[in-house]
Amino acid sequence: MRPTLKNTQKLTPREIRALIRKGKWDEPTAGLAMGYAQANLVILPQKYAFDFLLFCQRNPKPCPLLEVLEPGEFRTKFLSSDADIRTDIPRYNVFRKGKLQSTVKEIRNIWKRDFVTFLLGCSFSFEEAMLRSKIPVRHIEENRNVPMFITNIPCKSAGVFHGPMVVTMRPIPPEKIARSVQITSRYASVHGAPIHIGDATVIGVKNLRKPDFGDPVTIKKGEIPVFWACGVTPQAVVMEAKPDLCITHAPGHMFVSDLLNEELAIL
Amino acid sequence: MRPTLKNTQKLTPREIRALIRKGKWDEPTAGLAMGYAQANLVILPQKYAFDFLLFCQRNPKPCPLLEVLEPGEFRTKFLSSDADIRTDIPRYNVFRKGKLQSTVKEIRNIWKRDFVTFLLGCSFSFEEAMLRSKIPVRHIEENRNVPMFITNIPCKSAGVFHGPMVVTMRPIPPEKIARSVQITSRYASVHGAPIHIGDATVIGVKNLRKPDFGDPVTIKKGEIPVFWACGVTPQAVVMEAKPDLCITHAPGHMFVSDLLNEELAIL
Numbered sequence: 001m002r003p004t005l006k007n008t009q010k011l012t013p014r015e016i017r018a019l020i021r022k023g024k025w026d027e028p029t030a031g032l033a034m035g036y037a038q039a040n041l042v043i044l045p046q047k048y049a050f051d052f053l054l055f056c057q058r059n060p061k062p063c064p065l066l067e068v069l070e071p072g073e074f075r076t077k078f079l080s081s082d083a084d085i086r087t088d089i090p091r092y093n094v095f096r097k098g099k100l101q102s103t104v105k106e107i108r109n110i111w112k113r114d115f116v117t118f119l120l121g122c123s124f125s126f127e128e129a130m131l132r133s134k135i136p137v138r139h140i141e142e143n144r145n146v147p148m149f150i151t152n153i154p155c156k157s158a159g160v161f162h163g164p165m166v167v168t169m170r171p172i173p174p175e176k177i178a179r180s181v182q183i184t185s186r187y188a189s190v191h192g193a194p195i196h197i198g199d200a201t202v203i204g205v206k207n208l209r210k211p212d213f214g215d216p217v218t219i220k221k222g223e224i225p226v227f228w229a230c231g232v233t234p235q236a237v238v239m240e241a242k243p244d245l246c247i248t249h250a251p252g253h254m255f256v257s258d259l260l261n262e263e264l265a266i267l
Numbered sequence: 268m269r270p271t272l273k274n275t276q277k278l279t280p281r282e283i284r285a286l287i288r289k290g291k292w293d294e295p296t297a298g299l300a301m302g303y304a305q306a307n308l309v310i311l312p313q314k315y316a317f318d319f320l321l322f323c324q325r326n327p328k329p330c331p332l333l334e335v336l337e338p339g340e341f342r343t344k345f346l347s348s349d350a351d352i353r354t355d356i357p358r359y360n361v362f363r364k365g366k367l368q369s370t371v372k373e374i375r376n377i378w379k380r381d382f383v384t385f386l387l388g389c390s391f392s393f394e395e396a397m398l399r400s401k402i403p404v405r406h407i408e409e410n411r412n413v414p415m416f417i418t419n420i421p422c423k424s425a426g427v428f429h430g431p432m433v434v435t436m437r438p439i440p441p442e443k444i445a446r447s448v449q450i451t452s453r454y455a456s457v458h459g460a461p462i463h464i465g466d467a468t469v470i471g472v473k474n475l476r477k478p479d480f481g482d483p484v485t486i487k488k489g490e491i492p493v494f495w496a497c498g499v500t501p502q503a504v505v506m507e508a509k510p511d512l513c514i515t516h517a518p519g520h521m522f523v524s525d526l527l528n529e530e531l532a533i534l
Contacts, residue, residue: 046317049317050313050316050317050320053317053320053321053324054320054335054337056324057320057323057324057332057335058335058345065324068321068324068325070321070425070426077423078325078423156344156345158337159337185533185534188455188533266452266455266459266533267452267534
């Protein structure tokens with residue numbers, strides 16, 4: 001039987017990673033293993049690793065680190081005990097000098113002993129918490145990709161890495177804004193509290209109907225646009241620095257971890 | 268007039284750093300610039316920097332990073348705009364191969380271009396918040412150093428750095444424990460919530476009257492020992508790894524930053 005979202009949905013993270021490892025699942029991971037944290041992937045040669053780790057330390061909202069592996073290490077230790085980072089992600093993007101070179105289903109053949117793996121939190125985790133609290137998540141309702149915007153807020157630079165913060169936008173009814181701040185504040189390791197609420201032009205976003213990435217969503221009458229730091233930021237920043245090599249997950253094709261979203265909550 | 272705690276207490280962090288820079292203050296910094304965050308200092312040659320940064324990323328409770336400078340950089344950017352890390356700390360400890368070699372008032376003469384500076388949060392910040400909430404801080408009441416214990420809780424190792432977590436202990440009346448958890452949870456970047464509450468033997472601490480560092484304090488009838496991760500942990504871990512060179516602040520002689528404790532609070 002071919003795995004589909006329907007018959008895969010109930011699988012554990014371990015079972016999903018096994019399917020992916022065998023090449024039987026190469027589709028997006030949204031909706032899989034609900035309740036478990038999914039992670040963004042960035043792999044860089046060691047010579048860039050200190051700068052990138054420092055960039056993440058200085059910009060925890062767009063770059064919330066869940067796990068960093070030692071140079072050459074391809075097995076996770078904290079996000080799962082049986083994962084192989086070279087095979088357990090459905091699709092990888094391979095960039096050379098900042099340009100997408102190929103999209104592949106495993107990277108064992110190009111793995112090098114000086115590769116350093118970074119796994120970063122993903123907003124799936126807090127969106128689940130928002131839905132549980134009956135806060136609308138419009139792009140899920142409308143079955144679209146979240147709208148993302150490049151802001152005029154500079155990240156704090158580190159070594160070769162610098163660039164503007166990218167944000168996601170979710171329109172929220174006024175009476176639910178305080179609650180959505182509270183809920184996402186609990187998830188500091190997956191972007192945390194909003195970085196801006198209201199007038200988009202203040203952060204350099206001119207047209208909410210024309211996101212830089214993702215899809216536009218409906219903003220209903222009276223709803224306020226609320227902006228969260230976005231995991232596209234580190235990827236954009238890395239691409240801008242044009243490293244010899246960088247491997248990321250393909251958009252939406254995330255690492256499915258054994259960590260419960262609830263374990264990420266700080267309060 | 269010779270600066271004393273009394274006539275120095277009202278000075279701003281900038282004024283205090285200027286005094287220190289001129290060699291006019293080489294005493295402990297507790298009680299100075301109340302309301303402003305003070306920081307622990309660790310300086311390491313670049314070859315150890317990635318491992319140590321990774322160690323801090325993996326162990327945020329004992330090693331809460333407030334700022335990390337680029338290799339060779341001696342001016343802080345985020346904790347203050349005018350500080351020189353080579354002169355603005357009252358006393359430095361210089362370690363070679365893990366052994367204390369000297370205690371000095373400035374390090375300009377031994378500064379090298381590959382030095383990486385780490386500034387870590389300090390429990391002074393949350394103790395001030397506890398006092399404001401009428402939670403007793405026994406070692407302050409008894410005018411002693413906080414009692415510190417080496418636990419059986421292993422830190423997550425990173426590269427050459429590994430070792431047990433060191434904790435501080437504060438005895439708290441039962442009815443104030445929940446509040447002390449809430450208050451310190453707000454200060455995730457200065458050790459955050461307790462790591463253990465109650466029976467000390469569970470974390471390998473045999474005798475609360477015999478701390479490994481600092482002084483014993485009175486535990487009143489009915490009070491529960493509450494344990495927080497301690498900034499001595501990273502220093503102990505670095506010493507254990509015996510790097511060629513490591514420079515730290517001398518105990519109690521901290522970096523006084525321009526950051527308000529309140530700015531560190533996450534909620």
